[in-house]
Amino acid sequence: MDRRILLNNIAVPGIRTFEVFRSTGGYLSVMKALKEMTPDDVIEEVKKSGLRGRGGAGFPAGMKWSFLDKKSNKPRYLICNADESEPGTFKDRFLMEKIPHLLIEGMICSCYALGAETGYIYVRGEFKYIVGILNEAIREAYQNGLLGKNILGTSINLDIHVHSGAGAYICGEETALIESLEGKRGNPRIKPPFPAVVGLYGSPTVVNNVETLCNIGFIVNQGGSEFARYGVGKSTGTKLISACGNINNPGVYEIEFGLSVREFLYSEKYCGGIKNGKELKAVIAGGSSVPILPANLILKTAAGEERMLSYESLAEGGFVSGTMLGSGGFIVFDEDACIVRNTWNLTRFYHHESCGQCSPCREGTGWMENVLHRIENGLGKARDIDLLVSIAAKIEGNTICPLGDAAAWPVASAIRHFRHEFEEHVLHPESCKNSAIRQLDNVQIRRLENV
Amino acid sequence: MFKVTIDNHTIEVEEGTTILQAARMIGGIVVPPAMCYYSKLKESGGKCRTCLVKVAQGSARDPRPLPKLVASCRTPVADGMVVQNITSQEVIETRKAIVEFLLINHPLDCPVCDQAGECDLQDLSYDNGKEESRFEEAKRSFRVIDIGDKIQLHMNRCILCYRCVYTADQLTDKRSHGILYRGDVSEISTYIQTDVTNDFSGNMIDVCPVGALTDKTFRFKNRVWFLNPMNANRSCSKCSGKVTAWMRGGEVYRITGRKDQFGEVEEFICNECRFEKKELSDWTIEGPRNIKRASVISQNHYEKSKKPSVILPLENRTVSLDEFKNGSNNEIQL
Incomplete structure (x- = not known):
């Protein structure tokens, strides 16, 4: 249970550079794919591997690829979603920072499979230093003939561009990401149509997470069935x-x-x-x-x-x-953590990050934050707990994109499993060890009460 | 042609029609309310979520229901689709919740709002809202600003439907206002405050479902329900010149586009017709305009109302005082 695919060579000194990455067997998959396999072969291997999207939803990557509109004569695009902004998640940052060529390798194979001649890496705005790392890796790949015109002497062309976001969580949602990449306000689009049919600049587009794409090299090298031998069941x-x-x-x-x-x-x-x-x-x-x-x-x-x-x-x-x-x-x-305080913190995040396009999420996230803020500060009422449940239930499933669900689930689940703690906060706010109320002085409390 | 059933009414519509359009073809109470969708503006809709409906059967080929409620304004029909609007308790409950969401940050200043009486949000909340609010916090608030010299923006009232953004995008040659910031503090604004000067910018007032964008030449001049809407026209080089003139006595108080039964204008009009032609002599009056019987404006209205009928029956027959008081006789209802 401790076999690895992605981080086997992470400890090799200098793995961030092209030479070292190459000497550990990097970019072999590109040669194999371009010289020995057809694009459909690659897609077939990915399907066989059972690889599921690593960005959160877990949608099978091979199936996503097969939805790409093959009839359209528009150019196709592959976008790597590197807008990793979920609180608590920092795996893509690690991959891009330590071993950026793994991502470039996976993107070249994927673009070949999808017939895309342009790839974009949409990097979270806060990851400014990673843009430099990625650009350096891309420069090295161009220098060694793995990107640009006629890769490795074949007729395949591919350019990869790095685009930095401006620091919005919502741009990790694939259609908002596409809007942002087009230079517009990062509002999620209404689906259908899905990006596989109408994506970037109206063209068929596949959006994959960094970790998903990093797995493609292994799948091409070792075959999909070898990949499927790792893990359990459909995972x-x-x-x-x-x-x-x-x-x-x-x-x-x-x-x-x-x-x-x-x-x-x-x-x-x-x-x-x-x-x-x-x-x-x-x-x-x-x-x-x-x-x-x-x-x-x-x-x-x-x-x-x-x-x-x-x-x-x-x-x-x-x-x-x-x-x-x-x-x-x-x-x-x-055992010392305060669930109420944590839930309030999370709603604060979702309130701040809601794009404001559709009403349940725009209004509901702020409302939940307000109510939780009140409870956390000792001004909660017993009916507030049911109010929160009701708001969360009305946001969930009624919004354009999954941010509404993402905002509602933490609140609903916290109350489902820790209702007693919320009740305790309402009845005896001062008893909580971590409660903000202990940190406020009387003047601040009075000010809150007057709001 | 696709066959679609909405609240047990079946209709045949062309491929590509949305559920909302199909419902409007049926008409009546099966039409879901729409606060952000505007059939004449491309890409509008999907944002306010008031038109959510339940798809009980996806299509004849795949009869499974759709897992979530869908925005009827942006969902195309499929052959054999079965849709529930007011026949689904879930839809009604959700719509109530959406109205609550829309109202928590709305100032509810109808008594001093120019839009009162012809406000989509007012109608929507009468139909689907609750009398009391569970929201006790402070509402967000913005300053009133001018966008352009003829339009005033009350951002507090805005429900962020984006209609005015699409109007400026699709009707004028350059959009100079838009949405700033995000979430519940996002606001409609301009980069330079009085920059909205385009000839067709006034249509933003007509498409606004609430009182966020108001006509500065009409503000506080009159209540809409005291005015008689009249179809009027003039020959105009920029637009069709077909407008509704809102009159009281011989005075023209304001000019708007001609709105249909779903609150959408038939044709967009230019700013010259809207803001500058306020004399009766500028217009050829065609006659009174049909408006919804249910609207507040028609309380005082004209087109279909007869003369107070109590006068007539008194000559022909006797009406008892009780009958008169209860209004049990339709003829004598005022």
Whole structure:
């Protein structure tokens, strides 16, 4: 259960440079794909591999590729979604920073398979220093004939451009990303049509996550069936998990699907247990937008089985007793953490990041933040808890893009599993160790009451 | 031709028709309300979510229902589609929630708002809203600003439907206003405050579903329900010259486009007709304009109302005082 695909050579000194990357077997897949395989062969291998999108939704990558409109005579585009902004997720940053050529390699193979002559890497605005790293890697690839006209002497042309966002979470949503790339306001588009038919500049476009594309090199080299031998069930391959919170060893770990959550949390090889020997209270398993689970439900499913890190196992029990793998941002809370304060913090984020296009999300996220702010500051009322449940339920599923859902799930799940804590906050706000109310003086409290 | 059933009414429509358009062809109470969609503006719609409907059967070929409610204004029909609007409790509940969302940051200043009486949001909240609000926080607030010398913007009232943005994009040669910032603090604004001067910019007032964009030449001059809407025309080199003149006595108080039963203008008009021709002598009056019987404006209205009929029956027959008071006799209803 500790085989790796992506981070095998991460410890090799200088792996960021072309020569070292090449000497560890890098870019072999490009030669294999361009010289020995047809584009359809590559797509077939990706389908066989069962590779699922690593950005959060887990949609099969091969299937996404096959939706690309083949009849259109417009140019096709591949966009790499490197707008990683989910709180708790920092795996793509790690990949691009440490081993950027892995992404370029995957993009060349993918563009070949899709027939795209232009690829874009849309990098999150805050990752300014990564733009330089990527541009350097691209420059090296051009220099060695892996990008540009007639790659490796074939008739294949490919250009890859790096585009920096301006720091909006919403631009990680694929259609908002496309709008932003076109130079417009980053509002998500209404689907259908999907980007595979009408995407960037009205052309067929595929948008894939960094980690997804990084896996393509391995699939081309070793074959899809070899890739499918990693992992468990329909969760094939490995996954980068970015672990943070109250644990001894926060960081990015590559795990093979099927690793148990218990082992991941407590093994010295991974998180190394809860900091300061405290008890586990709750985990957000896949980035801030997935439902939070209390300790008993994250370690074992409601049916009593051992919970594993895989798409299926984490989702077991639906939203009543399960969660989602999401983008792999593993946030751990110890016994001292305040769920109310944390939930308020998350809603604050979604309120700030809502694009404001459609009404439930625009108004609902701010409303939830206000109510949670009140509860956190000791001015909550008993009916506020049900009000929150009701607002979350009305946002969920009624918005243009998934940001509405992402804002509603943390609130709904926190109240589902930790309702007593919310009630405690309403009845005895001063009893919470972490409560903001303890940090406010009387003047500030009075000011809040007057709002 | 596709066959689509909406609230048990079946209609045949052309391929590519949206659910909302099909519902408008059926007409009546099955038409979902639309706050942001405007059939004459490309790409509009999908934002306000008031027109969400339930698709109980995707198509004849694939009869599965769609998992979520869909925005009827942007969802094309499929052959054999079955749609539920007011026959679905889920849709009604959701619509109520959307109205609540739209109103939490709305100032509810109808008594001093020029749009009152012809406001889509007012109608929508009468139909789907609640009497009280669960929202107790401070509402967001903005300053009133001028955009262009003839248009005033009350951002507090705006529901961010984007209609005026599309109008400026599609009708004028250069858009000089737009949405700034994001989320619930996003606002309509201009880079340079009085820069909206285009000849067709006044249409932004007509497309605005609320009182966010108002006509400065008409502000506080009169209440719309005191005015008689009349079809009028003049020969204009820039537009069709077909307008609605809102009159009281012999005075023209304001000029707007001719709005149809769904609140959309039939033809866009130019700023000269709208803002500068306020004399009766500028216009050829065609006659009273049909407007919705349900609208506030028609409370005082004209076209279909008969003379107070109590006068007539008194000559022909006797009406008891009780009958008169209860209005049980249709003829004597005022």
